[in-house]
Amino acid sequence: MNTPLRQPNEGTGLFGEQYSRRNCPQATRDGEPMGRWIALDESGWDGDQLHGEDRSRYLTIGSVAMSDEDAADLIDGLRRTTRIQAPELKFGTSFAKDGQSQRRKALAALLGPGGALEGRASVYVLDKHYFIVGKLIDLFVEELTYKQGLDIRNTGVARKMARDLFTEGPRALGPALFNRLLVATVAFASYKNRDQQVSVDDFYDVVEEAWARSSRRNVTSLLGLLRTTRAEAREYLDDAFGPNASLLAALEPLIPGVAAVTGNWSRRVGRVNILTDDQRTLTDQHLDDIADDARGLGHPEFRYISRDVSLGELLRGKSSHHPSLQLADLVAGAGFAVAKRHAGHLTPAGEDLYPVIVPLIDPAGMLSHDDPSRVAQAGASALAG
Known part of the structure; x- marks a missing residue:
């Protein structure tokens, strides 16, 4: 044939x-x-x-x-x-x-x-590095605040958060830890993690370390908010890679x-x-x-x-x-x-x-x-x- x-x-x-x-x-x-x-x-x-x-x-x-x-x-x-x-x-x-x-x-x-x-x-x-920081806010923090009835996207708050973390993060955490946070975000949220080898706990171990070591108030406050978004991170995995996945190429x-x-x-x-x-x-x-x-x-x-x-x-x-x-x-x-x-x-x-x-x-x-x-x-x- x-x-x-x-x-x-x-x-x-x-x-x-x-x-x-x-x-x-x-x-x-x-x-x-x-x-x-x-x-x-x-x-x-x-x-x-x-x-x-x-x-x-x-x-x-x-x-x-x-x-x-x-x-x-x-x-x-x-x-x-x-x-x-x-x-x-x-x-x-x-x-x-x-x-x-x-x-x-x-x-x-x-x-x-x-x-x-x-x-x-x-x-x-x-x-691309700023894009990663923006997605860190968009995928997790914004989802949390949306459930609380807050609109941080259209009011410009999300953008300010991303810029604050991007510009102050390397000084607050040190360049090495800030880069680890970016790498962890990509490892957790990218399509390569469709088998979920990088778990919620793996990702938030880096978030916790960054929060604990932050030396600037703006960054510490933002990372403190990010620490409370584990539920949103689990939802993200389901939406992106679960049996009824609807979140494409986030x-x-x-x-x-x-x-x-x-x-x-x-x-x-x-x-x-x-x-x-x-x-x-x-x-x-x-x-x-x-x-x-x-x-x-x-x-x-x-x-x-x-x-x-x-x-x-x-x-x-x-x-x-x-x-x-x-x-x-x-x-x-x-x-x-x-x-x-x-x-x-x-x-x-x-x-x-x-x-x-x-x-x-x-x-x-x-x-x-x-x-x-x-x-x-x-x-x-x-x-x-």
């Missing part, structure tokens, strides 16, 4: 039922009443494993407000200027290497003042990142259509969830996300078929090089591009501060953010 060849879903390189619906095989075109097409791609993604010596500190999502129809001319022009022969433009292979400074100058000219992408490109920067940063970029662009330009690269974590269900939240159809707690957001299509595509996604890849890759520079990993690409990339950083990104210009600092420590 012959086994049928497995075919990817139309318009992507992905296989399976999870990628059967939200695909875009045709070139995108802007026009009323459709709205503006926004193409986006990521760099630095490594799933929900957010901490470790071999992990990049930042995730960047590059986006361009440009359809395939318009992007094709830019890609052709950039190809002629740089004499790149590869069938597809990728930042990592064609712009990131030491001997490619002239190509980076051409890219900078597109992104900088007077360039064809001026006002049409954005870099969303997500600090520690996956790309999904809320795409949602945030969608909302930020819509609040800026009006109705948008989103084309994402065919990243495996962006299943039909996850894209459905993002679209529901953007349209105010998600869980009532999250409907604030849909404020002033108008979303048309939310689709995925293969970058080789969509020149707008190739531009988004270049923006994401350049943003990642600059983010690595901020984390202390200096490269020629980061040095060449940070002057044009830093002004493109979304001020509503997932950073522990509201000043994207700080990303221009090279070799910033965790405490500097």
Whole structure:
């Protein structure tokens, strides 16, 4: 018996039922009443494993407000200027290497003042360590306070808690113990713990030690509240990994990142259509969830996300078929090089591009501060953010 060849879903390189619906095989075109097409791609993604010596500190999502129809001319022009022969433009292979400074100058000219992408490109920067701290509050403390009738999410209290713990935690606990708290959070809450080898007691042993050793009042108070959330942690395990699991990819940063970029662009330009690269974590269900939240159809707690957001299509595509996604890849890759520079990993690409990339950083990104210009600092420590 012959086994049928497995075919990817139309318009992507992905296989399976999870990628059967939200695909875009045709070139995108802007026009009323459709709205503006926004193409986006990521760099630095490594799933929900957010901490470790071999992990990049930042995730960047590059986006361009440009359809395939318009992007094709830019890609052709950039190809002629740089004499790149590869069938597809990728930042990592064609712009990131030491001997490619002239190509980076051409890219900078597109992104900088007077360039064809001026006002049409954005870099969303997500600090994975800050994201972990935010999830520590979101998954446990916020669940506890919600049961008590308190809304710490929409009032900004949860955000302040996360920022206080992130900025003061390393001093209050010492860098080593603070990092252990981040590692314990990832080990407990990530998909790798679906077999629940890391127990509630294992996780709270680290929380208890952090609380006992804290030397700053704000951090001690917050950790004291976290100590009372064991019931919420048990509920989390049931919701995430139990027989009736409903909590999908809670520690996956790309999904809320795409949602945030969608909302930020819509609040800026009006109705948008989103084309994402065919990243495996962006299943039909996850894209459905993002679209529901953007349209105010998600869980009532999250409907604030849909404020002033108008979303048309939310689709995925293969970058080789969509020149707008190739531009988004270049923006994401350049943003990642600059983010690595901020984390202390200096490269020629980061040095060449940070002057044009830093002004493109979304001020509503997932950073522990509201000043994207700080990303221009090279070799910033965790405490500097």
